[in-house]
Amino acid sequence: VKRPIFALIDCNNFFVSCERIFRPDLAGKPVVVLSSNDGCAVARSDEAKRLGIPMGAPAFKYREVFERHEVVRFSANFELYGDISRRITAILRTVTPRIEVYSIDESFLDLSELPIGEYTAWGRLVRERIWRWTGVPVSIGIAPTKTLAKLAVEHAKKRPEIGGVLDLTGDPDTYLASTPVEAVWGVGRRLAPRLRAARIATALSLRDTRPQYAQSLLGIHGRHLVAELAGTSCFPLERSGKARQSIARTRTFGEDISDFYTLEAAIAGFCTQAAYRLRESRQRTRRAGLFLTTDRHKPGYRGWKGEVAHEVPVNDTGAIISSMIAKLKELYIPGVSYHRAGVFLYDFVPENGIQADLFGSVDVAAHDRAGARMRTLDDINARFGKRTLRYAAEDLGSAWVPRSGSRSPRYVSAWNELPRVRIVG
DNA sequence: TCTGGGGTCCTAGGACCC
DNA sequence: TCTGGGGTCCTAGGACCC
Numbered sequence: 001v002k003r004p005i006f007a008l009i010d011c012n013n014f015f016v017s018c019e020r021i022f023r024p025d026l027a028g029k030p031v032v033v034l035s036s037n038d039g040c041a042v043a044r045s046d047e048a049k050r051l052g053i054p055m056g057a058p059a060f061k062y063r064e065v066f067e068r069h070e071v072v073r074f075s076a077n078f079e080l081y082g083d084i085s086r087r088i089t090a091i092l093r094t095v096t097p098r099i100e101v102y103s104i105d106e107s108f109l110d111l112s113e114l115p116i117g118e119y120t121a122w123g124r125l126v127r128e129r130i131w132r133w134t135g136v137p138v139s140i141g142i143a144p145t146k147t148l149a150k151l152a153v154e155h156a157k158k159r160p161e162i163g164g165v166l167d168l169t170g171d172p173d174t175y176l177a178s179t180p181v182e183a184v185w186g187v188g189r190r191l192a193p194r195l196r197a198a199r200i201a202t203a204l205s206l207r208d209t210r211p212q213y214a215q216s217l218l219g220i221h222g223r224h225l226v227a228e229l230a231g232t233s234c235f236p237l238e239r240s241g242k243a244r245q246s247i248a249r250t251r252t253f254g255e256d257i258s259d260f261y262t263l264e265a266a267i268a269g270f271c272t273q274a275a276y277r278l279r280e281s282r283q284r285t286r287r288a289g290l291f292l293t294t295d296r297h298k299p300g301y302r303g304w305k306g307e308v309a310h311e312v313p314v315n316d317t318g319a320i321i322s323s324m325i326a327k328l329k330e331l332y333i334p335g336v337s338y339h340r341a342g343v344f345l346y347d348f349v350p351e352n353g354i355q356a357d358l359f360g361s362v363d364v365a366a367h368d369r370a371g372a373r374m375r376t377l378d379d380i381n382a383r384f385g386k387r388t389l390r391y392a393a394e395d396l397g398s399a400w401v402p403r404s405g406s407r408s409p410r411y412v413s414a415w416n417e418l419p420r421v422r423i424v425g
Numbered sequence: 426t427c428t429g430g431g432g433t434c435c436t437a438g439g440a441c442c443c
Numbered sequence: 444t445c446t447g448g449g450g451t452c453c454t455a456g457g458a459c460c461c
Contacts, residue, residue, distance in 0.1 A: 035429035060427035
């Protein structure tokens with residue numbers, strides 16, 4: 001068996017880099033991108049990181065830092081980031097079809113079948129091409145396992161002298177020795193103290209731990225980590241397009257809600273988006289859940305949840321809205337200030353080949369009508385824009401809609417927000 | 426006043442069965 | 444009245460990731 005070689009392509013400060021494509025004036029300035037409701041920092045430029053703004057920093061706590069250092073703030077613009085991400089993925093697909101899109105800003109490539117002489121030189125070319133064609137800086141780590149590729153890319157990002165590409169297919173020991181154990185992919189804030197207590201403080205000492213001992217400390221995950229750090233691949237390239245297992249739409253509201261109809265509008269909106277995703281993945285759901293909570297930062301924090309089984313699997317927006325609204329009616333308590341809510345779908349079955357229930361009572365005609373209705377709805381909204389055609393329940397109120405005061409234009413995905421170019425001379 | 430959102434996998438324990 | 448062992452399935456919670 002040929003030894004696998006993975007390359008991990010990781011975009012630097014991805015959301016910030018996307019904003020800078022259309023705002024070159026922001027190069028060298030501290031920039032952050034804020035989450036929904038402009039709640040906390042989810043991406044930071046290097047300059048912002050140097051000001052000590054951590055990942056997930058609550059915006060209200062850092063207001064002074066923002067003001068004092070003139071930190072430029074953006075509300076998250078996922079339409080833009082998704083579009084740029086797809087462009088980068090398209091470039092990578094021209095390198096090899098053996099690609100796993102791991103997240104919006106990271107992809108693994110399997111290089112083992114490619115005729116590459118020198119990995120570092122190859123990586124620099126890819127990096128240069130992505131920069132020229134999209135304006136996004138990336139870092140690349142190359143190694144025989146995903147865990148080592150991840151470790152490589154972290155070093156490539158942090159140390160400018162590496163030049164953005166680190167090949168760890170040779171002897172990785174010096175890099176392993178200088179990696180604290182909590183920086184290893186798969187070691188988080190709970191497992192790190194466990195390892196430290198066992199006097200395992202670096203990636204190198206984790207690699208040299210007895211697999212059995214690692215398993216006793218961390219479960220099966222520990223054994224995999226040791227093997228991966230030692231160069232034996234346990235996590236293969238996952239083929240893209242794997243059916244997802246759950247879909248969630250949850251939001252903290254723009255303002256707290258007590259009114260039933262506004263809540264209904266929010267839930268209907270979540271159902272619409274979730275059902276659309278479900279159809280996109282060509283599946284149907286057998287279970288749908290709903291939750292509501294008050295503000296977790298206030299005394300008397302409470303939550304409510306409910307679940308509905310769909311005996312006949314569905315992906316029809318209307319069916320999901322009506323079952324969730326029925327559940328909402330059971331859970332709703334007048335006078336409560338609701339702060340956050342969400343809808344979950346799980347227990348999926350493939351869309352084609354619907355399973356008749358035990359008594360064969362599936363109404364085939366109704367089923368076909370629902371399918372045709374959803375196709376029409378999706379077509380119209382794809383052509384004329386999201387929410388062109390929507391369910392009435394979604395329009396009952398809008399106070400729940402999260403705030404996003406400083407979102408940049410959707411430069412590449414909305415006709416009326418395209419950048420303007422002025423030709424001079 | 427102001428603290429995000431969307432996923433996956435593993436494990437322990439209970440229910441149930443033979 | 445007391446009493447064994449083994450297996451599966453499901454769920455809730457924990458842990459991680461971006």
